[in-house]
Amino acid sequence: MNKLKRVLSGTLALAMAASMMTACGKDDSSTAGNSGGGNGGGDSSKQTVHVYTFTDETQTMIDKYFLKDEKNKEFADKYQFEYHLTSDANEFIANCEAALTKTEEAPDLFVADADYAQRFAENAKTASLADLGIEINEPDYYTYTLDFTTVNGTRMGLSHQAAPGVVLYRTDYAEKYLGTKDPEEIQSKYLGSWDQFKATADTLKENGIPMISGVDELKRCFMNNRANAWVDADMNYTPDEAKIKELFEYTKSLSDAGEVHYIDKTQWTSNWYTDMQDGVFCFFGCTWFMHYTLKPNCVATKTGDKDKDGNPQAAEADYKVGNGSYGLWAAVPGPEPYFWGGTWWFGSKQCLDDGTKDVVKAIIEYFCVNDDSMKAYMEATGDFPSKKTVASQLSASNENLGGQDHYAIFKESAENVNVGTCCKYDATFNGNTDAALAAYCTGTKTLDEAIQSIYDESKTSIPELKEKK
Amino acid sequence: MASSFKTRAKLEKNHFGYIFIAPFFITYFVFQIIPLINTFYYSLTDIKAWYVNPEMNYNFVGFDMFKMVLTEASFKRAFVNTPVMWIMGFIPQLLMALLLASWFTNEKIRVKGQGFFKVVFYMPNIMTATTIGLLFLAFIRPNGFIHNIAIAIGYIKNPSMPFTSGWFGRGVVAFINFWMWYGQTMIVLIAGIMGINPSFFEAASIDGASGWQSFWRITLPLIRPIMTYSLVTSLIGGFQMFDVPNMMGNGDNAAMFRFDIQTIVMYIKTIATTGSNSIGKACAASVILFLITAVCSCVLFYLTSDRAEAKAKRMEKKRAKEAALQEGGDL
Numbered sequence: 001m002n003k004l005k006r007v008l009s010g011t012l013a014l015a016m017a018a019s020m021m022t023a024c025g026k027d028d029s030s031t032a033g034n035s036g037g038g039n040g041g042g043d044s045s046k047q048t049v050h051v052y053t054f055t056d057e058t059q060t061m062i063d064k065y066f067l068k069d070e071k072n073k074e075f076a077d078k079y080q081f082e083y084h085l086t087s088d089a090n091e092f093i094a095n096c097e098a099a100l101t102k103t104e105e106a107p108d109l110f111v112a113d114a115d116y117a118q119r120f121a122e123n124a125k126t127a128s129l130a131d132l133g134i135e136i137n138e139p140d141y142y143t144y145t146l147d148f149t150t151v152n153g154t155r156m157g158l159s160h161q162a163a164p165g166v167v168l169y170r171t172d173y174a175e176k177y178l179g180t181k182d183p184e185e186i187q188s189k190y191l192g193s194w195d196q197f198k199a200t201a202d203t204l205k206e207n208g209i210p211m212i213s214g215v216d217e218l219k220r221c222f223m224n225n226r227a228n229a230w231v232d233a234d235m236n237y238t239p240d241e242a243k244i245k246e247l248f249e250y251t252k253s254l255s256d257a258g259e260v261h262y263i264d265k266t267q268w269t270s271n272w273y274t275d276m277q278d279g280v281f282c283f284f285g286c287t288w289f290m291h292y293t294l295k296p297n298c299v300a301t302k303t304g305d306k307d308k309d310g311n312p313q314a315a316e317a318d319y320k321v322g323n324g325s326y327g328l329w330a331a332v333p334g335p336e337p338y339f340w341g342g343t344w345w346f347g348s349k350q351c352l353d354d355g356t357k358d359v360v361k362a363i364i365e366y367f368c369v370n371d372d373s374m375k376a377y378m379e380a381t382g383d384f385p386s387k388k389t390v391a392s393q394l395s396a397s398n399e400n401l402g403g404q405d406h407y408a409i410f411k412e413s414a415e416n417v418n419v420g421t422c423c424k425y426d427a428t429f430n431g432n433t434d435a436a437l438a439a440y441c442t443g444t445k446t447l448d449e450a451i452q453s454i455y456d457e458s459k460t461s462i463p464e465l466k467e468k469k
Numbered sequence: 470m471a472s473s474f475k476t477r478a479k480l481e482k483n484h485f486g487y488i489f490i491a492p493f494f495i496t497y498f499v500f501q502i503i504p505l506i507n508t509f510y511y512s513l514t515d516i517k518a519w520y521v522n523p524e525m526n527y528n529f530v531g532f533d534m535f536k537m538v539l540t541e542a543s544f545k546r547a548f549v550n551t552p553v554m555w556i557m558g559f560i561p562q563l564l565m566a567l568l569l570a571s572w573f574t575n576e577k578i579r580v581k582g583q584g585f586f587k588v589v590f591y592m593p594n595i596m597t598a599t600t601i602g603l604l605f606l607a608f609i610r611p612n613g614f615i616h617n618i619a620i621a622i623g624y625i626k627n628p629s630m631p632f633t634s635g636w637f638g639r640g641v642v643a644f645i646n647f648w649m650w651y652g653q654t655m656i657v658l659i660a661g662i663m664g665i666n667p668s669f670f671e672a673a674s675i676d677g678a679s680g681w682q683s684f685w686r687i688t689l690p691l692i693r694p695i696m697t698y699s700l701v702t703s704l705i706g707g708f709q710m711f712d713v714p715n716m717m718g719n720g721d722n723a724a725m726f727r728f729d730i731q732t733i734v735m736y737i738k739t740i741a742t743t744g745s746n747s748i749g750k751a752c753a754a755s756v757i758l759f760l761i762t763a764v765c766s767c768v769l770f771y772l773t774s775d776r777a778e779a780k781a782k783r784m785e786k787k788r789a790k791e792a793a794l795q796e797g798g799d800l
Contacts, residue, residue: 090743091742093743094518094742094746098519098520100520101519124523125523210629258629261629262611262629262631263627263629263630263631264610269610270612271610271611271612274612425744427743428743428744431743442630442631442633442725456543458744459541460541460543460736460744461739461740461743461744461745462747463534463740463745463747464745464747
């Protein structure tokens with residue numbers, strides 16, 4: 001009996017030890033499930049390229065454009081792609097920065113949004129364009145897209161797009177209540193300055209149409225034109241208080257008059273998307289906003305597949321005039337030039353070491369350097385390129401904009417963008433400005449309290465921040 | 470000779486036991502004790518997260534980080550929010566659990582379908598807190614059904630206006646915590662009541678005690694240890710409250726009252742994961758949270774321990790001492 005017990009306990013101990021060993025082994029099946037669709041799933045003979053991104057657009061670009069191109073067949077055969085997607089800005093920064101310090105599953109290629117592209121450009125693990133062997137002809141580019149990721153004169157990342165902002169308005173409402181839908185007339189008489197904008201909002205309010213969706217709609221248009229960055233080199237807090245006050249007071253004048261649909265932060269919430277189908281007069285959008293956000297959300301009936309969260313997707317057949325507000329939009333430059341985001345592509349030092357440099361270089365060149373492939377992508381999506389040489393070749397008749405050529409407007413706006421005022425903590429400051437603005441507009445904070453709270457909340461996460469002199 | 474052989478065999482058997490419990494202690498040591506000690510150490514430095522500071526440079530700054538945390542308005546706010554939301558949720562949770570537990574165990578009522586009800590009441594606890602947080606966020610946003618009801622009954626006059634009251638936000642978080650945890654507390658209390666000797670209740674009913682009296686005089690005093698257990702675990706959980714309020718007041722989910730429902734752990738997370746990723750400051754805040762939790766637990770233990778009994782024991786000891794002294798004197 002004792003012997004039996006001993007044998008049993010021995011077996012159990014072995015089983016336990018064995019199960020611990022298997023847990024340590026790398027589970028290949030789970031990573032293969034994540035890999036891109038364009039290359040036939042997990043094939044162990046292919047090397048994995050880790051792509052860290054904040055938007056699902058990256059996967060579409062690589063799988064549906066880069067890998068589908070005949071010229072890139074060698075890369076499709078040689079590599080498989082694993083996408084690490086984190087949409088929340090703060091979480092993405094934390095995840096990607098942590099992954100950059102590792103060697104296992106470290107990013108070979110990663111993309112960053114305008115709020116934190118500078119931060120990643122300064123990261124020690126980011127490879128410069130020279131490291132990757134990418135050569136560019138600088139005068140071809142809209143300068144701001146290059147300056148954004150330049151550290152001490154070294155160009156670190158490249159953007160495939162310039163994202164000048166425009167105002168997208170509903171032509172049917174304009175015709176009915178303003179008497180014209182012609183973009184030039186709208187720009188010169190109704191949306192050309194902040195005073196005109198307010199007067200137009202008053203007119204529409206009388207007819208029951210709110211001007212904008214949420215209180216965070218105007219922030220970029222004001223704040224991108226700020227006089228200086230949030231902090232100086234010695235970490236002194238240097239807000240452009242005049243500009244902040246202007247933004248806060250102007251937004252509150254709209255929300256108090258009932259001209260804002262929701263006195264809340266609505267961007268990227270369901271209420272914002274619903275307003276695109278019907279409900280408000282205009283959106284402050286930009287190049288990618290038109291095809292990535294507005295187009296799929298302005299159609300009411302969606303017959304496509306569901307996305308991974310179970311939300312219905314629009315299919316090609318849904319894009320017809322009369323479905324929701326599709327085709328009822330037009331774009332004008334709006335009261336002030338501004339830009340919204342952008343997607344900067346970076347190679348990591350990791351890709352120099354693990355032999356994926358050639359594909360990382362090829363992808364960045366495909367979207368950000370090569371005129372032909374850049375033009376093909378822009379024509380397919382309606383996005384706007386970071387290169388002037390490509391932009392000058394583009395013209396379109398945009399169905400969603402009632403046949404308007406949106407490139408004509410973007411070319412004009414892109415020249416006027418100023419980004420000299422960004423710093424690496426922009427994500428923190430901008431997030432806290434959103435909250436302060438919403439609190440001011442709902443009346444929970446006074447103007448002074450709201451502006452003070454931007455400093456207080458930012459100081460919480462940036463202990464080195466020094467008070468305004 | 471024989472006896473020494475027996476002791477050795479016993480020891481060897483014990484050694485087997487050590488091997489079986491070793492994995493837990495090794496894991497606990499590596500993943501809990503070492504980080505715990507490091508937290509205290511780093512709280513005296515200005516270290517940044519390893520991914521913004523790969524060389525791991527840091528300076529000793531003494532108690533500077535503690536001073537910064539303790540004087541900060543956002544910490545004070547979190548320090549008030551957390552216990553307030555916990556108390557707002559825990560009191561109804563305990564009352565509801567007590568009520569249901571006493572009904573379910575009452576021989577006179579004999580509730581039918583007990584198993585069904587227990588499962589239903591326990592169910593919210595099985596769902597993940599993030600799911601519930603997002604669900605309630607959708608309810609209270611403009612266009613959500615709670616928001617629409619508030620407009621219908623005239624609480625919100627302007628349909629564009631979201632809920633702005635901080636107390637409303639705290640109330641929602643407290644309600645979610647109550648709703649998620651009363652089933653769990655109920656199960657624990659039922660176990661406690663079942664452990665009471667039934668002959669007490671029998672004797673009480675023969676003596677003519679009402680249901681209320683036997684609940685008040687028998688059930689409540691005898692399940693006090695179980696209630697203390699619930700209270701202390703809930704208190705510790707309450708101070709570390711994170712998931713539900715974080716889902717409701719974070720990032721793009723910025724509801725109007727995001728700062729009114731910010732808890733201490735959310736505050737720590739904000740320091741560590743945003744801005745300049747100051748792990749040193751986050752560690753200092755964590756140490757403060759640890760001290761608060763430890764002090765509160767001790768106070769609770771003291772308050773809920775049977776003081777009358779302890780007093781009686783002390784008196785008895787005193788009397789025995791005096792008696793011994795007197796005896797000594799007599800001699």
